[in-house]
Amino acid sequence: MTRTEYEFNVKRKDDGGKVSYSRYMVPKDRISTVLEGLIYITENLDQTLSVRYSCRMEICGSCGMEINGKPRMACSTIASKLGTDKIRVEPLKHYDVVKDLVVDIDPFFEKYREGLPYIIRSDDGNYASELKQTPEEFKEYEKYSMCIKCGLCLDACPIVGTDPDYIGPAAMAGVLRYNLDSRDQGSRYRLEIINGEEGTSRCHFVGECSEACPKGVDPSFAIQLLRSQGLKHELAKIFRRE
Amino acid sequence: MASKAGVLEWFKFRGKGIGYFGYAFQRLSGVVIVFYLYLHYIVLSNLLRGPVTYNDIVGSITYGPYDIFVAFDVLLALVIFYHGANGIRLALNEMGIGLKHNKLFFYLFEVVSMALLVVFLYYAWRFIAVG
Ligand code: SF4
Ligand code: FES
Numbered sequence: 001m002t003r004t005e006y007e008f009n010v011k012r013k014d015d016g017g018k019v020s021y022s023r024y025m026v027p028k029d030r031i032s033t034v035l036e037g038l039i040y041i042t043e044n045l046d047q048t049l050s051v052r053y054s055c056r057m058e059i060c061g062s063c064g065m066e067i068n069g070k071p072r073m074a075c076s077t078i079a080s081k082l083g084t085d086k087i088r089v090e091p092l093k094h095y096d097v098v099k100d101l102v103v104d105i106d107p108f109f110e111k112y113r114e115g116l117p118y119i120i121r122s123d124d125g126n127y128a129s130e131l132k133q134t135p136e137e138f139k140e141y142e143k144y145s146m147c148i149k150c151g152l153c154l155d156a157c158p159i160v161g162t163d164p165d166y167i168g169p170a171a172m173a174g175v176l177r178y179n180l181d182s183r184d185q186g187s188r189y190r191l192e193i194i195n196g197e198e199g200t201s202r203c204h205f206v207g208e209c210s211e212a213c214p215k216g217v218d219p220s221f222a223i224q225l226l227r228s229q230g231l232k233h234e235l236a237k238i239f240r241r242e
Numbered sequence: 243m244a245s246k247a248g249v250l251e252w253f254k255f256r257g258k259g260i261g262y263f264g265y266a267f268q269r270l271s272g273v274v275i276v277f278y279l280y281l282h283y284i285v286l287s288n289l290l291r292g293p294v295t296y297n298d299i300v301g302s303i304t305y306g307p308y309d310i311f312v313a314f315d316v317l318l319a320l321v322i323f324y325h326g327a328n329g330i331r332l333a334l335n336e337m338g339i340g341l342k343h344n345k346l347f348f349y350l351f352e353v354v355s356m357a358l359l360v361v362f363l364y365y366a367w368r369f370i371a372v373g
Contacts, residue, residue, distance in 0.1 A: 068257075069256055069257045070257050093247060158251060158262065158265060161246065161247030161248070161251045162247065162249055162251075204268070204332070205332060206262055206264070207259060207262075207344060208258060208259060211261075221341055224335060224336075225341075228337075228338050
């Protein structure tokens with residue numbers, strides 16, 4: 001007999017820091033995605049459950065969580081495709097939990113900002129027209145610009161788990177995105193930041209960040225490309241070409 | 243990030259890809275190799291106690307009564323072959339080689355290294371059995 005309900009087991013953390021699991025039965029015909037299941041719970045079964053989401057279409061990056069042990073976006077995870085009626089939902093690892101499924105994402109953005117994720121120019125910035133770019137030049141960094149800052153890659157990375165100061169995959173994918181942008185002139189500043197112990201050297205090319213990334217950004221590949229950029233930068237410094 | 247997971251997390255393989263396995267075992271095999279290095283130093287340090295004592299110890303772990311040490315030697319060979327092959331793959335990655343086919347490289351290097359291990363064990367066994 002096929003069951004008509006999903007069994008949601010949601011990890012909770014209350015204001016006092018007490019951790020527990022709550023079990024909810026959600027009718028299959030009322031939901032499609034795991035996020036819809038969680039919304040169903042908050043609207044019909046338990047208003048005290050905290051969950052963060054916004055766009056519901058894998059754009060805002062706010063609904064990242066662990067679903068059946070894997071980091072995923074709740075809004076794009078189809079419940080029926082999980083291959084089981086039991087759905088375990090937990091907050092992202094490596095982040096501090098604010099409440100239930102809501103984690104403190106601030107450290108993620110601090111790291112991301114460290115990589116200077118914006119166009120840097122060495123001129124005065126006064127142009128008669130916009131800076132032009134060909135489609136081919138855009139293609140160079142397109143993949144890395146798809147990041148929605150969901151933070152799943154930091155959950156997946158085992159290095160982040162043991163070294164919280166590691167700048168991490170998303171920030172470095174962001175560095176590469178701007179370093180590859182034909183309009184940018186700030187590569188050397190970014191490479192100074194990510195060359196070294198808490199940057200590219202810390203990555204052991206596990207590749208889990210790329211497996212987890214919902215947007216196909218492939219941060220682990222980006223880090224390896226940054227390694228060669230970083231090496232060229234250091235050599236250029238030695239031979240005073242910088 | 244404020245929340246630290248600890249090294250035990252490295253060994254939670256459920257739902258993880260082969261890269262994760264490669265990473266965790268690179269660490270584990272590294273620890274085994276360091277452990278064995280110190281064991282080696284301890285055995286060698288018996289040279290300070292003279293040739294007779296040293297030969298006795300080496301003889302006891304080679305021909306008995308402690309020849310069970312051969313099991314440690316097999317374990318050591320296993321981790322060295324694994325660690326070495328994966329290490330070469332990672333060094334090539336660092337130079338930008340094999341990035342696009344990283345998983346394939348992992349399997350390739352490990353299959354070759356395990357085949358070499360079998361050859362090594364065959365000759366080691368012949369040496370022990372035939373002398
Ligand atoms: S790189 Fe991918 S997994 Fe990491 S924050 Fe960006 S979209 Fe999310
Ligand atoms: S709700 Fe915006 S990405 Fe899921």
